[in-house]
Amino acid sequence: MGAMGRNHARVLNSLEGVDLVAVADPMASASAVPSGVQLVQEVEQLIALGIDYAVVACPTIFHEPIGLALAEAGVHALIEKPLANTAEASNRLAEAFESRGLVAGVGHIERFNPAIASLRERLEAGELGEILQVVTRRQGPFPGRIADVGVVKDLATHDIDLTGFVTGQTYRTISAQTISRSGREHEDMIAAVAQLSGGTIANHSVNWLSPFKERTTVVTGDRGCFVADTLTADLTFFANGVVDTEWEALSNFRGVSEGDMIRYAIRKREPLLVEHENFRDAVSGKSHDIVDMRMGATTVAVSESMLRSAATGETIVLDGAPAS
Structure with missing residues (x-):
């Protein structure tokens, strides 16, 4: 309790x-x-x-x-x-x-957040084209109730799981750095860079040292950018624009420009309730969408690779694992 x-x-x-x-x-x-x-x-x-x-x-x-x-x-x-x-x-x-x-x-629980669920559906439908990068930021004040694990296993596991969930890819390499400033045995900040099985780059910034709470996932692809805020369950799309320029200094730059921005109207049900509905249905033998223990074990293994990279200064190459 x-x-x-x-x-x-x-x-x-x-x-x-x-x-x-x-x-x-x-x-x-x-x-x-x-x-x-x-x-x-x-x-x-x-x-x-x-x-x-x-x-x-x-x-x-x-x-x-x-x-x-x-x-x-x-x-x-x-x-x-x-x-x-x-x-x-x-x-x-x-x-x-x-x-x-x-x-x-x-x-x-993040899999059942309306913003993340909608994001996955849109990525699966190809609305972003090729997924190039996933950037997550998860930070906030130190929770006094957590004493047996650090920020990687407590918080970063959210981002590891949702990254695999929305992209359908697995982690292939990881490089990370951690620090501990709270006087505890475990780390309270991590910055990690990973490459996924499909070539996507993932960046995770997670800490317990911020005075404000942030839960943001940014996915960049060929056609623009999705920004999911799991605190508010908002999902926003920033489209690539195509605008000709007469500015000589930029005329040879092949990049993207600002296009339309769309904030989607999403039905916002409580993620914990949706999670429990799915587990109840699984126990009842009905159709469900739960996170099974093999997926959970893979996430823990990735988190340990992050900690090993931080401890050794090496980039860790992970063994193959089934996609989430």
Whole structure:
């Protein structure tokens, strides 16, 4: 029942077709739990209630033991991102649920943001032509509740996942730099440059050192630029213009000029609600669009490559992986 746990409980408690039975949290007070919902201390007590599925929203270091307990008991699970604190742990979780034929997802909520969903549809339709570059900026004040991972695994995993999601490409090479200024064990700022499998360049700037919050994804292609703001769920298109110039100094420059700008009208549903609707449908055997654990494990592996690059000063070449 932390920051995300409270929101998960709120959505599940009103989700059609789902009964929120209980919450397992050794530190929560009964007043924090929705009315009529049982509060227990441990995941084993939750399993004993005969639940169909569980949502794991706790410190990342506990994702693996809790997830493995749920898999062993035959309980479907939606685990918050990052899937686990290491790539090895992530793969163990994926194998545990797959081997038992269970539905298992990762809470990469940005995929369900209306701006990102619309962006992907437009890129798939070829509205931008060839995708040349993806630039993400994700920054804000330091969250005191995060202590077990740094900004790369907590925040940059959002950008890693959504970049693969909107482009349909995988990461091939990564070069990164990190710094730590907050006095913690882990990094709180990263700048990374990557090349994707289709030749697209990706740039990620992520930190916990900014006094203002920003969540922006800019995709540049042959025909212009899409700008997605996931804080406001706005998607804007800046078209390349074609304007002749008589200015001699620029007459030989082969580039683009400013064209039309379009801000799209998008139906703005709460991403967390859409995420839960999809997971509910997956458990019910209906059509769905969840982020499975293999995708989540790939994202963790990419984040570790970023950290390895920052530690060694080398450009990391990644092994091939299936596109998101």
